Amino acid sequence: MDLAASVDIGSHSFHLLVVQVENESIRPIDKIRDPVSLAAxxxxxxxxxxxxxxxxVxxxxxxxxxxxxxxxxxxRAVGTNTLRIAKNREEFIKCAEPALxxxxxxxxxxxEARLIYLxxxxxxxxxxxxxxxxxxxxxxxxLILGEGFSARRVESLYIGCVSLSKAFFPDGFITxxxxxxxxxxxxxxxxxxxxxFKKHGWQRTIGSSGTILAIQEAVLAEGWSKSGISALSLKKLRKHLLAAGSLEQLSLKGVDxxxxxxxLGGFAILSAIFESLSLEVMEVSSGALREGVIYDLLGRLYQKDIREKTVKELMNRFQVDKAQAERVRAVSCSLYEKVKKxxxxxxxxxxxxxxxxxxxxEIGLFVSYSQYHKHGQYLLNHLDMPGFSLRDQQWLSLLVRCHRRKFPLSELxxxxxxxxxxxRKLGVLLRLAVLLNRVRSDDEIPQIDIKVNSNLIKLTFPEGWLQNHPLTTADLATEANYLIGAGFFLQYS
Incomplete structure (x- = not known):
């Protein structure tokens, strides 16, 4: 049986979804939810x-x-807003990953928005x-605008049902x-x-998540709506909340x-969304982040990785020299295959x-040649990159930062x-691949043998090649000095 699973480490609830995969579609076989209320x-x-x-944990x-x-x-397990903003998230991760x-x-x-839409x-x-x-x-x-399976515009706002409830209703009283x-x-x-959003327009409004599902359950159970959530049903719910006066006195069918x-915080946000976007009715879907994570994971497994598309789009957007990028890729991958074990x-x-x-x-060249490796690092740290986690972006940005001049040891x-x-080791391979492609010509790339032993790197070139390429020989001497600062020793002949 082909199984897959997603773990949604949310700010209010943690969700586990286990599915059986059949012809790239899924059938849920187990769901677990725990209202951990991490944001609190x-x-x-x-x-x-x-x-x-x-x-x-x-x-x-x-x-x-x-x-x-x-x-x-x-x-695949993903963490959302609370872990994005928690200053001691690494402490959390160190405990949480072994447990999971x-x-x-x-x-x-x-x-997160893209995955929710998916x-x-x-x-x-x-x-x-x-x-x-x-x-x-x-x-x-x-909030996401999209068509079919593609999210066209995504926004993530720093308001949530836990944070707003904590800020405005700490004692449970409703006024x-x-x-x-x-x-x-x-x-x-x-x-x-x-x-x-109004300018772009949409034809259907769909809500997801526990808060919206709970509000739908309440307005349906109370008879304030026949399907989904209407603006009128929200007004009736608002009146009901104010009449109760407190959470202790509040009784709503269908809400645990x-x-x-x-x-209360979730209602305030939904009410504001209806008001701000002039909504009359909202359908409600059972699909959410956990399902999106599963489908995104299946895309990676079946060679439909959204990250490949993201990289291609960035290359086009920032006018990367594709021929040179491909030369560097070919050499770095060749070196990687020889030393990875x-x-x-x-x-x-x-x-x-x-x-x-x-x-x-070379993405940073779009900004300026001077310090372009640093410009590249900044861009890759701060761009929206569909499919990439924050750790993915951190790795990618640091590798780009590492590819020339001094190693950023303090950041590492x-x-x-x-x-x-x-x-550090991948950074060395990228540096060597860039160095060997400085001439930017397919004809000038030699066949190189590479051996590594801990921090020792030995490069062997075809006989006479280095003598005929004095610029590369000089570059290797400079690189050897840079690598000493990073704890590596480069030998070449």
Whole structure:
């Protein structure tokens, strides 16, 4: 049985989805949800409390037990807004990954939005209509315009049901002024994007996530709506919330106790979205981030990796010299294949990183030749890159930064020890590939033998080649000095 799994480490709830894969489509066979409320564990300085970390790790340990027998390459775990902003997220990751038994990718808000749209699109009938998809999470809210399976415009706002509930309803009391102030804060976040979204337009409005599902359950159960969520049903829900006066007195059919704790913030955000975008009705989908992660993972497994498309689009956008990028890719991959076993850098992730870094190493030339490796690092750190996790972008940007001049040793120290060592070695291979392609001609690339032993690198060129290429010989001497600073010793003959 071909199984795959996704783990959504959300700001309010953690979700595990296990599916059976049949002809590139999925059939869910197990779902687990735990309302960990990770965002509630953030203090005013954005540090996760030890209690919230322990609670999260306990849940991930249970998830890990369920997916222990699924091959690692068929599992993907993603962290969202709370882990994006937590200053001690590395402390969390160090505890959480061993408990889960899998790597955790922290994704950007725009990547989260793209994956949410993918999950919603796959869970609905395929049509050509333009869609607005809305997802209210614990720490952020995503809005996406798209068609078919493609997200055309994505936005991630720094408001969520947990954060807004915590800010405006800490004691659970509901007053007209509190509720309106919460809505106004959401309206302020929506203001910069509302007119642009309206200008692009859409034909269907679809909501996803636990908050929107809970509100739909409530308005359907109370008889305020016959299908989905209408503007009128929200007005009736608002009246009901104010009449209750507090969470303790609030009774709503279809809303469980843990969801009720964050309902007020979620309602305020949804109400503001209806008001800001002039919505009359919203359909609700069961598809969400966890399904999107699964379908994106299947794309990687079946050679439809969105990251390949992203790299090609960046090469076009920033006018990268494709012939030169391909020369560097060919040499760096050749060197990688020869040393990957001895240097212990085997793996699909490492192979892809050296390829993509080779293709994008000159992206900074779009800004300026001077310090272009630093411009490239900045761009790759800050661009929206569909399919890439924050760790992916960090690796890629640092490899591009490493490809010439001095190694950025202080920045490498910020990486995990195991990442630091692998990235240093890939950086050396990229540097050598760039150096050997300085002439920018297919005819000038020699057949090179490379041997490595720990930090010693030996290059052997065809007999007489170095004597006939004094510029390359001089470049290798300069490079040897740079590599000494990074702890490597280069010999060549």
């Amino acid at each position: 564990g953030l203090d005013e300085n954005r540090y996760l409390s030890q209690e919230s970390i322990s609670r999260a 306990d849940t991930l340990r249970r998830f890990g037990e369920r997916i222990r027998l699924i091959p690692p390459h068929r599992v 038994g899998h790597q955790i990718d922290i994704i950007s808000g725009h990547e 999950g919603v699109a796959h869970c609905m009938e395929d049509d050509a209509q333009k869609r607005l998809v809305v997802d209210i999470g614990g720490g952020s809210t995503e 007209p002024s509190r509720l309106r102030n919460a809505e106004i804060m959401a309206l302020q976040e929506l203001e910069p994007i509302a007119n642009t 106790s843990d969801r009720k704790q964050v309902l 001895d240097w212990k850098i085997e793996g699909d992730f490492q192979r892809r990183m050296i390829i993509w870094a080779s293709l994008l190493h 120290q910020l990486l995990r020890p195991e990442d630091r060592e692998a990235l």
